[in-house]
Amino acid sequence: MPDELAKLERLQELHISGNNLTGSVPDWVGNLTHLRVFSAYENSLSGVIPKNLGSISQLEVLNLHSNQLRGEIPESIFASGRLQILILTLNGLNGSIPESIGKCKFLSNLRIGNNRLIGPVPPSIGNVGGSLTYFEADNNHLRGEIVPEFAQCSNLTLLNLASLSKLDLSGNKFSGSLPETLCNMSRLQFLLLDHNFLSGEIPPGIGSCGRLLELQMGSNFLSGSIPPEIGRIRNLQITLNLSFNHLRGPLPRELGKLDKLVSLDVSNNQISGEIPAELKEEPPSSFAGNKELCGDPLNSNCGADTNYGADHHKVSYKIILAVVGSGLAVFAAVSVVVGLFMLREKQESDAKATMVAGVVVVAPQIVAGNVFVDSLKQAVDFDSIVKETLRDSNKISNGHLVVIIRQSCRRVCCSRHANLMRPIGYVIYEDVALLLHRHMSNGTLAQLLHEKAATAEYEPDWPRRLSIAVGVAEGLAFLHHIAIIHLDISSGNIFLDSNFSALIGEIEISKLIDPSKGTASISAVAGSFGYIPPEYAYTMQVTVPGNVYSFGVVLLEILTSRLPADEGFGEGIDLVKWVHSASVRGETPEQIMDARLSTVSFAWRTQMLAVLKVALLCTDRAPAKRPKMKKVVEMLLEVKGNQ
Numbered sequence: 001m002p003d004e005l006a007k008l009e010r011l012q013e014l015h016i017s018g019n020n021l022t023g024s025v026p027d028w029v030g031n032l033t034h035l036r037v038f039s040a041y042e043n044s045l046s047g048v049i050p051k052n053l054g055s056i057s058q059l060e061v062l063n064l065h066s067n068q069l070r071g072e073i074p075e076s077i078f079a080s081g082r083l084q085i086l087i088l089t090l091n092g093l094n095g096s097i098p099e100s101i102g103k104c105k106f107l108s109n110l111r112i113g114n115n116r117l118i119g120p121v122p123p124s125i126g127n128v129g130g131s132l133t134y135f136e137a138d139n140n141h142l143r144g145e146i147v148p149e150f151a152q153c154s155n156l157t158l159l160n161l162a163s164l165s166k167l168d169l170s171g172n173k174f175s176g177s178l179p180e181t182l183c184n185m186s187r188l189q190f191l192l193l194d195h196n197f198l199s200g201e202i203p204p205g206i207g208s209c210g211r212l213l214e215l216q217m218g219s220n221f222l223s224g225s226i227p228p229e230i231g232r233i234r235n236l237q238i239t240l241n242l243s244f245n246h247l248r249g250p251l252p253r254e255l256g257k258l259d260k261l262v263s264l265d266v267s268n269n270q271i272s273g274e275i276p277a278e279l280k281e282e283p284p285s286s287f288a289g290n291k292e293l294c295g296d297p298l299n300s301n302c303g304a305d306t307n308y309g310a311d312h313h314k315v316s317y318k319i320i321l322a323v324v325g326s327g328l329a330v331f332a333a334v335s336v337v338v339g340l341f342m343l344r345e346k347q348e349s350d351a352k353a354t355m356v357a358g359v360v361v362v363a364p365q366i367v368a369g370n371v372f373v374d375s376l377k378q379a380v381d382f383d384s385i386v387k388e389t390l391r392d393s394n395k396i397s398n399g400h401l402v403v404i405i406r407q408s409c410r411r412v413c414c415s416r417h418a419n420l421m422r423p424i425g426y427v428i429y430e431d432v433a434l435l436l437h438r439h440m441s442n443g444t445l446a447q448l449l450h451e452k453a454a455t456a457e458y459e460p461d462w463p464r465r466l467s468i469a470v471g472v473a474e475g476l477a478f479l480h481h482i483a484i485i486h487l488d489i490s491s492g493n494i495f496l497d498s499n500f501s502a503l504i505g506e507i508e509i510s511k512l513i514d515p516s517k518g519t520a521s522i523s524a525v526a527g528s529f530g531y532i533p534p535e536y537a538y539t540m541q542v543t544v545p546g547n548v549y550s551f552g553v554v555l556l557e558i559l560t561s562r563l564p565a566d567e568g569f570g571e572g573i574d575l576v577k578w579v580h581s582a583s584v585r586g587e588t589p590e591q592i593m594d595a596r597l598s599t600v601s602f603a604w605r606t607q608m609l610a611v612l613k614v615a616l617l618c619t620d621r622a623p624a625k626r627p628k629m630k631k632v633v634e635m636l637l638e639v640k641g642n643q
Contacts, residue, residue, distance in 0.1 A: 001016070001021060001023065001025070001026055001029075001040075001045075003026065003028065005028075006026070006028035006031065006032075008032065009031075009032065009033075009034070010034050011032050011034060011035055012034050012035060012036050012037070012058075013035070013036060013037040013039075014029075014032070014035060014037065014038050014039070014040075015037070015039045016039070016040050016043070017039050017040055017041045017042055017043070017063070017583075018041070018042045018043075019042075019043055020043065020044060021040070021043040021044065021045055022043075022044045022045065022046070023045065023046065023047070024045065024046060024047030024048070025040070025045055025047065025049065025050055025064070025069075026050075027050050027052055029050060029053065029056075030050050030051075030052030030053050030054075030055050030056060031052075031055075032056065033055070033056060033057065033058070034058060035056050035058060035059055036058050036059060036060045036061065037059075037060065037061040038053075038056075038059065038061065038062050038063070039061065039063040039584070040063070040064055040067070041063045041064060041065035041066055041067070041087065041583070042065065042066045042067075043066075043067055044067065044068055045064070045067040045068065045069060046067070046068040046069065046070070047069065047070070047071075048069065048070060048071035048072075049064065049069060049071065049073065049074055049077070049088075049093075050074075051074045051076045052076070053074065053076065053077050054074060054075075054076025054077045054078070054079040054080065055076075056080070057080045057082065058080075058082060059077075059080065059082060059083060060082055060083060060084045060085070060106075061083075061084060061085040061584065062077065062083065062085070062086050062087070062088075063085065063087040063583075063584065063586070064087065064088055064091065065087045065088065065089045065090055065091075065111070065586070066089070066090040066091075067090075067091055068091065068092065069088070069091040069092065069093060070091070070092045070093065070094070071093065071094065071095070072093065072094060072095030072096075073088065073093060073095065073097065073098055073112070073117075074098075075098045075099075075100045078098060078100040078101050078103050078104050079100065079103065081103045081104055081105060081106075082104075082106065083104045083106070083107055084104075084106050084107060084108050084109070084131075085107075085108065085109040085584065085585070085586065086104075086107065086109070086110050086111070086112075087109065087111045087586045088111065088112050088115065089111045089112065089113045089114050089115070089136070089586075090113075090114045090115075091114075091115055092115065092116060093112070093115040093116065093117060094115070094116040094117065094118065095117065095118065095119075096117065096118055096119035096120075096122075097112065097117060097119065097121060097122055097137075097142075098122070099122045099124050100124070101122065101124060101125060101128070102122070102124025102125065102126070102127030102128060103127075104128060105127070105128065105131060106131050107128045107131055107132055108131050108132060108133050108134065109133065109134045109585055109586045110132065110134065110135050110136070111134070111135075111136045111586040112136070112137050112140070113136045113137055113138040113139055113140065114138065114139045114140075115139075115140055116140065116141055117137070117140040117141060117142055118140075118141045118142065118143070119142065119143065119144070120142065120143060120144030121137070121142065121144070134585070134586060134587075136586070138192070177198065177199055177200025177201070177203075178193075178198060178200065178202065178203055178206075179203070180203045180205045188209050188211060188212060189211050189212060189213045189214070190212070190213060190214045191209065191212060191214070191215050191216070191217075192214065192216040193216060193217050193220070194216040194217060194218040194219050194220070194241060195218070195219045195220075196219075196220050197220065197221060198217070198220040198221065198222060199220070199221040199222065199223065200222065200223065200224070201222070201223060201224030201225075201227075202217070202222055202224065202226065202227055202230075202242075202247075203227070204227045204229045205229070206227060206229060206230060206233070207227065207229025207230060207231070207232040207233060208229075208232075209233055210232065210233060210234070210235065211235055212233050212235060212236055213235060213236065213237050213238050213595060214236070214237075214238040214239050214595070215230075215233070215236060215239070215240050215241070216239060216241045217241065217242050217245070218241040218242060218243040218244050218245070218265065219243070219244045219245075220244075220245055221245065221246060222242070222245040222246065222247060223245070223246045223247065223248070224247065224248065224249075225247065225248055225249035225250075225252075226242065226247055226249070226251065226252055226255075226266070226271070227252070228252035228253075228254040228255075229254075230252070230254065230255065230258075231252060231253075231254025231255055231256070231257040231258060232254070232257075233258070234257060234258065234259075234260070235260070236258050236260065236261050237260045237261060237262060237595055237596050238261075238262055238263065238595045238596075238599050239261075239262065239263040239264075239265070239599070240255075240258065240261060240263070240264050240265070241263070241265045242265065242266045242269070243265045243266060243267045243268050243269070243289075244267070244268045244269075245268075245269050246269065246270060247266070247269040247270065247271060248269070248270045248271065248272070249271065249272065249273075250271070250272060250273035250274075251266065251271055251273065251275060251276055251279065251293075252276075253276040253278055255276070255278070255279060256276055256277075256278020256279055257278075259456045260456070260458075260596070262460070262595075262596060262599050262600065263286075263599070264279070264282050264286045265285075265286055266286060266287060266290070267285065267286060267287060267288045267289045267290070268288070268289035268290070269289070269290055270290065270291075270292070271287075271290040271292070271293050272290070272292035272293060273292070273293065273294070274293075274294055274295040274302045275287060275293060275294070275295040275296065275297070275298065280295070280296040280297055281297075282297060283297065284297045284298055284299075417474075417475055417478045418471075418474075418475075418501070419471045419472065419474050419475030419478070419501070419502055419503055419504060420475050420478070420479070420503060420504055421495060421503045421504060421505040421506075422438075440495040440496055440497055440503070441496075441497065441498045442495075442496035442497065442498065442500055443495070443496060444491065444492050444493070444494060444495055444496065445468060445472075445491040445492075445494040445495075445496060445502065445554070445557075445558075446490070446491035446492040446494075446557075448496060449491060449557055449558065449561055450491075450561070450563060453561055458596075460596050460597050460600050460604075461597075462597045462600070462604045462607070462608065464500055465558045465597075466558075466607065466611065466636075466639065466640055467500070467501075467502075467640070468494070468496070468500065468501075468502040468558070469502075469554075469555055469558055469611065469636055470633070470636045470637060470640055471501055471502035471503075472494055472502045472504060472551065472554065473551065473629060473632050473633045473636055474633050475502070475503070475504045476489065476504065476547060476551055476629050477628075477629035477630050477632070477633050479504070479547075480544055480547070480628075480629050480630075481630075485542050485543070485544060485546075485547055486504065486506075486547055486550075487506075487542060488506055488528055488531075488550075489504075489531060489547055489550035489551055489554065490528040490530075490531045490550065490553075490554065490564075491554055491557050491564075492528065493505045493506045493528075494554065528564075529564070529565055530553060530563070530564025530565040530574050530575060531549075531550040531553045531554075531564055532550070533545070533546040533549035533550065533623070534621060535623055543623065544628070544629075545623035545624070545626045546623070547629070548618050548626045548627065548628070548629060548632065549618060549619055549623075549626060551618055551629070551632070552576070552614075552615045552616075552617070552618025552619035552626075553575060553576060553619060555611060555612075555614060555615035555618065556575050556576065556579055556615050556619070557575070558611075559592070559593050559594065559608055559611060559612055559615065560575070560579070560592055560593060560594055561594040561596075562575055562578075563575070564576075566578075576619045579592055579615075579616070579619075580616070580619070589609055589612055590605070592612070593605075593608050593609075593612065607639050607640075610635075610639045611636065611639055614632060614635050614636060614639075618632065
């Protein structure tokens with residue numbers, strides 16, 4: 001780090017991450033008294049963390065992740081109490097976690113994993129209270145009990161103490177029992193306590209962790225029975241791992257309520273009895289190593305079952321209810337369809353009565369073309385479309401109708417591509433033009449990602465999502481090839497046919513690219529909220545790179561299953577900013593992606609990471625750095641080819 005930077009006395013943010021910087025962190029950094037953010041992660045910096053960093057009274061973010069730092073964490077860096085994010089992972093730091101950490105009342109993100117830290121977690125961690133949302137201390141040499149003060153961290157979403165002891169090291173263990181108040185942390189999402197020396201029973205209060213996505217308690221010395229209260233954690237999606245403990249008793253039926261769970265592992269315990277019917281779809285490996293456990297899927301006979309009659313009747317009733325319910329649903333659906341067809345017949349009859357020379361005048365100021373023609377083939381060919389307008393106005397009028405050139409209309413509406421919606425007609429009312437399309441049986445991509453994927457019946461579908469992404473990219477690349485810019489690329493405008501093939505809808509016929517500039521003017525910001533490129537706010541030009549940005553947002557939706565604008569991101573933060581700032585928050589790519597997909601297999605995870613790189617390129621803040629859609633198609637096809 002060059003000493004000349006020391007002259008920037010009023011510097012507020014210093015970002016030098018992702019380089020090949022060597023040497024130590026110089027002491028002059030501590031003299032930059034206005035510094036709020038110091039980010040130097042992923043370099044080769046060595047030496048110790050300067051103690052005089054504590055003299056920077058404004059310091060809020062310190063990120064030195066993935067360097068070669070050694071020595072202790074200085075007590076002084078917590079002195080000001082202003083620190084909000086501290087990330088020191090993947091270094092060679094030793095010593096203990098300073099007790100003075102409790103002075104930082106606003107600390108939200110604490111990551112000190114993969115070091116050589118020793119000793120207990122200080123009770124002062126509870127003083128941080130409601131601000132702490134992320135605590136990671138995995139792969140250290142910490143020991144002692146899990147302090148009950150964690151219960152005071154009511155906003156904690158990730159508590160990662162996994163693998164705090166390695167089997168070939170001595171004295172590197174958490175011991176004792178789990179505190180009953182552990183789940184007073186109502187926002188806890190990841191509780192990873194595996195590979196420790198925890199003992200005692202799993203407290204029933206674990207059921208209060210209603211937001212947990214992952215629960216890892218394997219490879220400990222836990223005893224007693226599995227509390228049925230775990231079945232109340234309906235959000236569990238990634239893993240419930242209780243393997244390699246000393247758990248006894250039967251498997252609670254309540255575990256079957258965890259219908260979103262990807263992986264259940266209770267193997268290598270002392271669990272007994274019959275596997276509940278609700279869990280018989282799990283793989284045999286989930287239950288292996290329990291000698292007194294029987295039933296499917298272990299293919300071991302439990303002998304005479306006195307409860308067969310009652311269970312049989314229960315199942316029978318369920319089947320009857322399912323059949324009756326399905327019949328009622330089919331009847332209701334048929335009734336709706338019949339009603340719609342009757343309504344359409346009436347509309348067709350009324351419309352044909354007013355059809356004149358290929359143009360339907362539905363009202364004095366409405367013109368429609370090819371709305372109800374006998375030949376669907378003729379409709380999609382658009383050979384008979386005549387768009388009429390005023391000589392000096394964009395509004396329709398009966399008095400001054402003239403035929404305009406059809407080339408622009410045909411250029412969009414007749415563009416043949418497998419991933420473009422083919423209009424079967426249009427309606428123009430005053431200055432509003434509506435294109436009419438066939439109904440798509442699988443709705444929109446937005447519905448798939450944010451409605452269907454939120455149901456209990458949802459099954460991980462990464463290959464389908466990847467195919468949809470490729471289809472949208474190919475359709476958009478084709479539009480750009482024929483000099484058309486889409487004004488509203490969003491998941492709500494991507495339709496899915498019966499085979500889940502993607503079709504881009506709502507293609508505006510008036511926004512053709514200026515060949516000399518690659519842009520088209522707009523009188524107002526075009527697009528849906530969350531998809532609009534930042535440059536549109538001041539250029540007032542829709543551009544090809546702007547389309548690429550919007551497509552990048554769609555990719556992020558596909559990867560994360562998150563909405564482009566979500567209150568959970570924080571005020572003024574959209575999906576793009578949330579993803580791009582993940583490293584600052586100390587989050588890994590795996591924590592951004594939908595865990596229901598990325599945890600299914602290594603192959604899926606690898607593909608998702610590759611697509612995430614494409615999405616980050618597409619949503620680069622600088623338009624000139626975004627790839628062309630043709631290049632995006634090539635990158636996505638390469639990812640898909642690795643399936």
